[in-house]
Amino acid sequence: MKQDKTLLSFLNNNETRAIAFQVITLLIIAFVIYSGISNLMFNIEAREIHTGFAFLSNRAGFDINESMITYTPEHSNLQVFYVGLINTLVVAVVGIIFATIIGLMIGIARLSNNWLISKLAGGYIELFRNIPILIQILFWYNIALLTLPSPRGSFGFFDSIFINKRGIYVPEPVSEPGFVWVLIAFVLGIVLTVFMRRHFRQKHDKTGVHTNTLGYTAGLIFGLPLVVFFLLGSPMHLDYPSLQGFNFKGGRTFTPEFLALTFALSVYTATYIAEAIRSGIEAVNKGQKEAAAALGLTQTQSLKLIVLPQALRVAIPPTINQYLNLTKNSSLATAIGYPELMSAFGGTVLNQVGQAVEILGMTMAVYLVISLCISLLLNVVNKKMSIKGR
Amino acid sequence: MAIYESQELRKPPISQVGIVRWLRVNLFSSKVNVGLTLAALYMLYVIIPPMLGWMIFDANFNFGEFSFLGFEFGEIMATNDNCGRAAACWPFIYEKFDMFVYGFYPRELVWRVDIVFALAASLFVIVRLVRNYKYKNKVLLAMIIGFPIASFFLIGGGVFGLEVVKTHQWGGLMLTLVIASVGIIISFPIGVLLALGRQSNLRVINFFSTIYIEFIRAVPLITILFMASFVLPLFFTGGISFDKLLRALIAITLFQAAYFAEVVRGGLQAIPTGQYEAADAIGLNYVQKNALIILPQALKISIPNLVGSSISLFKDTTLVLIIGLMDMLAMVNMTANDINWLGRETEGFVFVTMTMWIFLYSMSRYSKKLEVRFSTDHKN
Numbered sequence: 001m002k003q004d005k006t007l008l009s010f011l012n013n014n015e016t017r018a019i020a021f022q023v024i025t026l027l028i029i030a031f032v033i034y035s036g037i038s039n040l041m042f043n044i045e046a047r048e049i050h051t052g053f054a055f056l057s058n059r060a061g062f063d064i065n066e067s068m069i070t071y072t073p074e075h076s077n078l079q080v081f082y083v084g085l086i087n088t089l090v091v092a093v094v095g096i097i098f099a100t101i102i103g104l105m106i107g108i109a110r111l112s113n114n115w116l117i118s119k120l121a122g123g124y125i126e127l128f129r130n131i132p133i134l135i136q137i138l139f140w141y142n143i144a145l146l147t148l149p150s151p152r153g154s155f156g157f158f159d160s161i162f163i164n165k166r167g168i169y170v171p172e173p174v175s176e177p178g179f180v181w182v183l184i185a186f187v188l189g190i191v192l193t194v195f196m197r198r199h200f201r202q203k204h205d206k207t208g209v210h211t212n213t214l215g216y217t218a219g220l221i222f223g224l225p226l227v228v229f230f231l232l233g234s235p236m237h238l239d240y241p242s243l244q245g246f247n248f249k250g251g252r253t254f255t256p257e258f259l260a261l262t263f264a265l266s267v268y269t270a271t272y273i274a275e276a277i278r279s280g281i282e283a284v285n286k287g288q289k290e291a292a293a294a295l296g297l298t299q300t301q302s303l304k305l306i307v308l309p310q311a312l313r314v315a316i317p318p319t320i321n322q323y324l325n326l327t328k329n330s331s332l333a334t335a336i337g338y339p340e341l342m343s344a345f346g347g348t349v350l351n352q353v354g355q356a357v358e359i360l361g362m363t364m365a366v367y368l369v370i371s372l373c374i375s376l377l378l379n380v381v382n383k384k385m386s387i388k389g390r
Numbered sequence: 391m392a393i394y395e396s397q398e399l400r401k402p403p404i405s406q407v408g409i410v411r412w413l414r415v416n417l418f419s420s421k422v423n424v425g426l427t428l429a430a431l432y433m434l435y436v437i438i439p440p441m442l443g444w445m446i447f448d449a450n451f452n453f454g455e456f457s458f459l460g461f462e463f464g465e466i467m468a469t470n471d472n473c474g475r476a477a478a479c480w481p482f483i484y485e486k487f488d489m490f491v492y493g494f495y496p497r498e499l500v501w502r503v504d505i506v507f508a509l510a511a512s513l514f515v516i517v518r519l520v521r522n523y524k525y526k527n528k529v530l531l532a533m534i535i536g537f538p539i540a541s542f543f544l545i546g547g548g549v550f551g552l553e554v555v556k557t558h559q560w561g562g563l564m565l566t567l568v569i570a571s572v573g574i575i576i577s578f579p580i581g582v583l584l585a586l587g588r589q590s591n592l593r594v595i596n597f598f599s600t601i602y603i604e605f606i607r608a609v610p611l612i613t614i615l616f617m618a619s620f621v622l623p624l625f626f627t628g629g630i631s632f633d634k635l636l637r638a639l640i641a642i643t644l645f646q647a648a649y650f651a652e653v654v655r656g657g658l659q660a661i662p663t664g665q666y667e668a669a670d671a672i673g674l675n676y677v678q679k680n681a682l683i684i685l686p687q688a689l690k691i692s693i694p695n696l697v698g699s700s701i702s703l704f705k706d707t708t709l710v711l712i713i714g715l716m717d718m719l720a721m722v723n724m725t726a727n728d729i730n731w732l733g734r735e736t737e738g739f740v741f742v743t744m745t746m747w748i749f750l751y752s753m754s755r756y757s758k759k760l761e762v763r764f765s766t767d768h769k770n
Contacts, residue, residue, distance in 0.1 A: 022594040029598060036625040043624040114423045115416035116430045130750035131743055132705040134712075135719060139739050146736065328610040334712055342612060356620035364609045364617075371608035 055353045064339045077349050084341035092327040098266035103273025110278045129271040141260035141336045169241035172252035178235035185228040189220040257338035269326045273319050280315025313385045324374045448477035453484050470731050482734045483741050486725040493561015493716045506541045557635040561716035569707045573642040574700050581650025606648035615641045619713045638710045646703050653699050657692030697757035
């Protein structure tokens with residue numbers, strides 16, 4: 001009888017149960033993984049699918065019409081991976097820049113005291129946020145292809161920018177030897193600006209004399225490279241696009257795929273950023289503005305020193321989350337064939353090689369890394385922006 | 391003695407009353423605002439008239455002849471050729487309407503889908519009617535379990551002499567709704583379990599839940615859909631085969647579960663520790679504690695976010711087009727490839743966009759309403 005009781009209490013013990021429960025879970029997970037992988041191995045052998053990453057060095061054999069780095073069909077599948085990765089990053093960066101600009105404008109417009117502007121911004125948000133992003137991408141892509149003229153009938157602007165079915169052609173700046181010095185001057189300008197600002201802030205802390213650094217900043221970051229540029233005798237020229245035969249040659253081309261993708265992504269993500277900005281500004285207590293006014297701060301000072309720092313604390317984390325969403329959504333380029341990672345590597349290479357496990361694994365790993373980087377950034381930002389308790 | 395006579399009150403200046411004052415305050419309060427207003431008006435002028443022209447005023451509405459009270463109306467139905475390219479050709483949508491709604495579902499059987507639609511609509515009415523009924527919870531539970539089962543057999547067939555309709559014939563708006571509702575219904579319990587797992591003190595369970603949630607949330611849905619369509623079949627042997635729809639459903643359910651889990655976790659974190667301690671103090675075990683005390687509160691405060699997450703899922707269902715399912719969006723190209731209606735993608739896109747927008751907009755309004763109803767902070 002007594003033994004029974006100890007056994008019962010042993011069985012009822014929370015710790016025993018916890019361990020048993022976890023061991024069972026582990027066993028189930030191990031079983032699922034084991035049987036999954038053994039089935040996978042069996043199937044892979046039965047279907048004579050190759051395994052391993054040898055396919056990466058094989059010849060790709062298909063052309064990609066849009067690449068930042070040199071690529072020909074003779075290059076390897078690994079090169080396709082790089083091309084796709086770089087294109088993904090390009091779309092993400094361009095999309096993020098435009099989404100932020102549009103989002104800021106719409107978010108501020110939403111709070112405007114101008115009735116029409118505020119309603120228009122609200123309409124924009126409600127319209128574009130409630131249409132799935134894939135529909136938007138396909139819509140703009142199809143509209144562009146349907147309405148734009150053929151290369152011969154292109155819309156031309158100043159004989160240097162041309163728009164037709166195959167994309168937008170703009171002059172491309174081509175650097176000549178010596179241009180690298182301009183870049184060095186630009187970086188130097190930024191470094192000097194940091195030091196200059198630190199100097200004036202220390203001066204402000206010590207003496208209370210405030211100096212407006214905007215002029216110096218502009219001079220250092222833009223003026224310095226310009227001076228170097230002209231001193232070296234303008235080491236850069238523009239390569240203009242021109243119609244040769246049936247197509248344009250020269251210049252820089254933005255394909256309809258790229259334009260539709262970045263446009264749809266920016267327009268869609270901007271609605272979320274606008275909402276983040278609006279809620280950030282609305283979250284600042286009215287008393288804060290009144291207190292700033294009571295202290296005698298000007299409107300600009302109040303905005304810069306009191307309102308914005310508090311609004312950004314609320315607005316920035318969701319905005320960074322939207323950057324991640326935009327990057328993930330760029331994978332929808334598969335639907336219109338813009339050669340980014342998912343489309344070129346996860347799509348075309350997968351169709352040719354058939355090693356779905358390796359290829360999709362690599363693709364997922366890239367998105368995983370990107371999202372980890374953005375999470376880290378978010379943590380850093382949150383730490384920096386959190387209210388410091390004393 | 392002076393006699394004072396009260397004078398009639400002077401009226402406020404015209405600029406300070408009525409519509410003029412409204413215009414001055416809301417549209418023309420400063421130089422900047424005058425500029426902005428004019429710019430906005432110009433923008434509207436550039437965008438709205440051509441759009442309305444394309445959609446309504448220049449568009450073709452010849453849906454064919456019909457008679458009403460003995461009078462003949464309308465003209466003979468327009469064809470692709472006499473529609474013109476400058477404006478919308480709505481007879482195209484009219485003729486292809488069934489394609490957009492049912493896909494390739496056999497025409498003589500669409501009444502079964504219509505019954506499901508009618509059932510779904512009546513659900514909303516019943517939910518409102520039974521709000522104060524004594525056995526409300528039992529009725530709701532019966533509906534939540536009964537409706538999906540009834541819908542499954544009505545659409546798929548196979549019982550009571552209903553003809554079987556294979557999933558590759560499912561399509562259009564119906565398929566979109568099937569994927570969205572199955573995704574939401576099945577992923578919700580998984581999401582709750584994952585959320586509890588992530589909050590759990592048991593290291594192993596916590597670890598795996600966290601890894602799962604974070605991994606799924608880090609990758610795009612399209613990669614998971616591709617995984618489900620290319621790799622999932624390889625994990626099974628012995629002739630188990632998945633059809634395309636089932637693969638998409640598995641992918642979407644696994645994907646959505648992670649997002650639901652994060653929403654529910656937010657709700658769980660908002661429950662004060664006192665609730666957990668009180669449940670422990672009265673001797674409830676883990677299941678009782680969560681089922682009776684914690685989850686009812688946590689789920690209630692997560693409802694607005696759950697609806698928000700469901701809206702995202704609804705948007706994401708369009709992605710199944712990429713792995714070859716015939717959802718509403720896929721019907722745009724499918725119908726415009728008809729030899730009689732070549733090149734009518736734009737009409738299809740506009741129609742699909744408007745339909746999706748109406749669904750999503752009403753859902754987002756509903757979630758806003760819920761947010762107000764469930765908000766417990768006393769802001770106002």
